[in-house]
Amino acid sequence: MHVDLTRRVSNLQLQFPDDAPMLKRLLLQISVFVLLCTNIHGQTRTWTEESTGRTITATLVERNGDSVVLRNLNGKRFTVAIERFTKADQTYIDEASAKEDKVEHQAASDRGNRLKPSPKPVNVGGLKLKAELLDAGPPITSDDAFGELTQILAVKDQVVVGGKDGTITGFKTNEGASLQVNRAFGDSGVIETGSEVERLLRITDNQVAARLRSGKGLLIESGQIKSDIATPNESTSLDRSGTWGVSVETGSSSAKGFSRVSMLSFNSGELEKTHWITSKDPSAVPAGYTMKNASCAAVIGGDIWIAGLNEEGVQEIVCLDRDRKVQFRLGNKNAFASDGFGNFTAIEETPRGAVVLDSNMRDLKVVSLDGSVTAVVDVKPFLGLSYPWIIDASYNPSDGYLYLLVAQAREKSEVRENLIYRISGFAK
Structure with missing residues (x-):
């Protein structure tokens, strides 16, 4: 029977020593069992x-x-x-x-055979969207509820993915349906970091910052580790210029406070953070900002979008300008409504508006810069999967594609396979 997660296990922020993989897996399995319910x-x-x-x-x-x-x-x-x-x-x-x-997953029951989904294009809200499954080599499988991969970042002519095993893998993109190993990352296209990759950030077309679970940050330039770099232990988004950005405190904040927001600047190879909204300074909390449990943040059209659970228990998006003024709030107590949300996985800026990905509702929403929902896509038939978990997304302005990282369970098995899709229709 299908099961749904009420929240991502990673949000629990459990810390484990790097030399205790069995303990980590045992506690993770217990956490998954507690958080799962038959849906x-x-x-x-x-x-x-x-x-x-x-x-x-x-x-x-x-x-x-x-x-x-x-x-x-x-x-x-x-x-x-x-x-x-x-x-x-x-x-x-x-x-x-x-x-x-009796619902069957579209998958082979063993690790060797890959999933063979049949995505269905959609025409919605004036958009013609098409999802294409990319061949990234041998199937990427895991017993983990969310799969082995954690992050995806599309930059210029490459796709970079991070994993729980501490690997950062580089691929070259092309017009075909396969990803080619990027030899700049080594002969196998893989950088070994020794710690789970929690976040990947684009600094420039040739520079990527990686945040590791160990707390270490790495600056990767042209596929090679150039230096250590300070990276926030929070949900982070940078402007396309790579010179400024925003990070937001995720998870439950204090009973009397709100999720803290910080402004970021990138100078001389270092990310510098300055508190922007904090409960310790009431004058810095904008009127209408009630975010109690943020999930993610994004820089969209020069404004700051913060998504998560507000003090009324509603999943919503709050849009702030750089003067801390609320531009709009988007959300609904009914998560099934067109303007409702169940969980925020990622928000990506595209020329057609912001793409908001919701793993709980298994949908993709397109939101205009004024906060209007212009399209809602059910990702299950769109991706050709029976019950996908959306992990991360990245829009690449260089080729106009939205790259999507998902996990899907195998047939009659708890094995998850990670899949990478390329979605067209967002470029103008």
Whole structure:
């Protein structure tokens, strides 16, 4: 049966010694088990209590053993014992559960054979979008719930990916459907860092900054490690000029405070950080800024977009100009609404607007610079996958493609395969 994550395990910020891989994997598996729940996407229907005849209109969200979770029309969730419902309702629950059990992943059951999805192009919001699966060599598989790869960055004529095993791999792009090993990164196209790659940042077309779980930062120039570099341990985004950017404190902040935001500048090979919004300085907290648990930040059209959970418990995007004035807020208590969100994975600027990727809802939204949602794409049929987890994305203005990194489970197996897609339709 399909399962959905209520939050990414990586957001727990658990720290492990580098020499304790077995302990790390054990605790990660325990964390995944705790955070997973059986998810049944049912239809809104009328439910009847057998003993009283009382009814309620709600949607079946999930089944947990002898009880189910329903969501009413106001979005409120509540748990009810299955035995309280009429026989017809109980039959509906059983059939919905059985249907989910029979859903098959489009995959081979072993590690050697690669997934063979069939993406479907879409025309939506004036955009003609097409996803193409790229051949990056042998299948990249892992027992990890999110796959082996963590980051993707498209720069000029290359794609760079980072992994949990500490590798940074460089590929050369071309018009074909395959990625070629970038020999500038060595004969195998791989740099070994010794620590999980948490973040990749474009500085210039020839310079990439890598943030490692060990806390170390690396400046990579033309495929070679040039020097160490200070990099924020936060969600970070740089302007296309590479001279300034923003980082935001992710995860839960204090009960009385908001997620801290810092401005970044890049000078003489170093990233310098200055606090921009902090609860310690109330005068620096803009009116309307209520971000309690940020997920990511992005520089879009010269403004700062911060996405995450606000103090009202709503997933939203807050757009600020560089004078700390709120330009718009985008979000909805109903995550299924066109302007609603379940989780923010990445926000990327394109000539057609900002692309907002939501792993929980499995969708891609295009948002204009004024905060209007102009397109919503269900990534499951679009990518040709049954239940993908969106990991990261990177738009490359040099070739006009959006590069997407996802993970998909194999058929009848917990093995995940990482896939790299190239999406056209965002260039003008």
